[in-house]
Amino acid sequence: MSRVFNFSAGPAMLPTAVLEQAQAEILDWQGTGVSVMEMSHRGKEFMSIAEQAQADLRELLNIPNNYKILFLQGGASTQFGMVPVNLLGNRQQADYFNTGIWSKKAIAEAKKFCKVNIVSSSEDNKFTTIAKADEWQLDPNAAYVHYTPNETINGLKFHGIPKVGDKPLVADMSSIILSQPFDISKFGLIYAGAQKNIGPAGVTIVIVREDLIGEAMPKIPTMATYQAHAKADSMYNTPPTYAWYLAGLVFKWLKELGGVEAMTERNKRKAELLYSTIDDNDFYNNPVVRKYRSKMNVPFTLANSDLNKTFLEEAKETGLVTLAGHRSVGGMRASIYNAMPEEGVQALVNFMGDFASRKG
Numbered sequence: 001m002s003r004v005f006n007f008s009a010g011p012a013m014l015p016t017a018v019l020e021q022a023q024a025e026i027l028d029w030q031g032t033g034v035s036v037m038e039m040s041h042r043g044k045e046f047m048s049i050a051e052q053a054q055a056d057l058r059e060l061l062n063i064p065n066n067y068k069i070l071f072l073q074g075g076a077s078t079q080f081g082m083v084p085v086n087l088l089g090n091r092q093q094a095d096y097f098n099t100g101i102w103s104k105k106a107i108a109e110a111k112k113f114c115k116v117n118i119v120s121s122s123e124d125n126k127f128t129t130i131a132k133a134d135e136w137q138l139d140p141n142a143a144y145v146h147y148t149p150n151e152t153i154n155g156l157k158f159h160g161i162p163k164v165g166d167k168p169l170v171a172d173m174s175s176i177i178l179s180q181p182f183d184i185s186k187f188g189l190i191y192a193g194a195q196k197n198i199g200p201a202g203v204t205i206v207i208v209r210e211d212l213i214g215e216a217m218p219k220i221p222t223m224a225t226y227q228a229h230a231k232a233d234s235m236y237n238t239p240p241t242y243a244w245y246l247a248g249l250v251f252k253w254l255k256e257l258g259g260v261e262a263m264t265e266r267n268k269r270k271a272e273l274l275y276s277t278i279d280d281n282d283f284y285n286n287p288v289v290r291k292y293r294s295k296m297n298v299p300f301t302l303a304n305s306d307l308n309k310t311f312l313e314e315a316k317e318t319g320l321v322t323l324a325g326h327r328s329v330g331g332m333r334a335s336i337y338n339a340m341p342e343e344g345v346q347a348l349v350n351f352m353g354d355f356a357s358r359k360g
């Protein structure tokens with residue numbers, strides 16, 4: 001059996017070393033005679049797994065002590081609704097940046113609970129650039145400011161953390177968490193579904209400043225409040241134990257490789273190699289303004305879209321899979337999260353060069 005290079009946007013490829021360790025431990029976790037899947041979430045074995053994963057994530061992201069880390073279910077999409085119902089407090093409006101398809105989904109959900117002020121929209125330029133700070137329109141009455149640092153579908157990334165004054169800054173980091181350093185103290189709340197850059201689908205990480213917990217709307221389900229999860233250390237009900245364990249293995253793997261700093265360098269090399277291949281060859285195009293290009297998700301089109309199907313078929317034969325762009329954007333997209341090795345990107349650019357010279 002041979003593994004392929006999987007460029008899926010999510011669920012994305014996981015490090016082989018992590019899958020091998022999970023395989024080795026699947027029937028009998030460290031002499032307990034049971035699989036992690038079969039353990040009580042309140043037993044000391046799983047508690048040690050849970051605590052270690054949490055401590056490793058805190059170390060990797062340098063998360064200050066006044067922030068809670070929650071391991072929840074429901075994906076990033078559930079957070080689109082949990083953020084407003086927990087953070088609005090007695091305010092009726094919130095600020096949102098509209099920089100792509102995920103921003104739009106977050107905005108649509110927030111609109112059920114409050115008035116949404118659009119700070120800046122990239123819709124007119126088809127999500128290929130982000131307005132400069134002096135053009136942003138922040139609402140002084142907003143309860144918080146929400147943005148999507150990396151738009152997974154459009155391949156659009158913020159340059160730096162937006163300065164929004166003393167309002168809590170909320171970020172959907174689903175496709176950028178752990179790929180580069182962030183100063184967590186600049187945020188009120190961060191959330192991320194795991195299946196891009198953390199682990200398998202099923203667990204969602206929320207990092208929330210403690211003083212923002214406890215202001216949830218009164219008539220919402222307990223499960224939708226950060227308070228219930230924070231008070232119970234993410235064990236208010238049965239957490240996604242196996243996904244939590246796998247995320248922990250990924251954190252350990254990251255630490256062994258040198259942490260987020262080492263990943264940042266590696267991700268930079270991968271992205272530069274891929275974008276330079278696209279830019280240097282007329283056969284390929286990426287429309288995003290350079291400064292705002294994502295280092296995780298690289299959409300690109302072929303000069304002749306009639307060749308899309310052939311491109312995907314030949315790529316697959318070469319062991320390069322899931323390169324089709326999102327159905328709403330078309331073309332191709334290569335997602336190159338932490339687990340994608342440099343050899344994977346090298347193999348892709350070799351194939352792209354070869355394909356263009358034969359068909360271009």
Ligand SMILES: *Cc1c(COP(=O)(O)O)cnc(C)c1O
Nearest residue numbers: 075076077102152172174175193
């Ligand atoms: C994938 C993704 C989502 C949706 O995540 P789910 O876990 O499937 O709900 C939301 N936001 C961003 C930025 C994403 O990349």
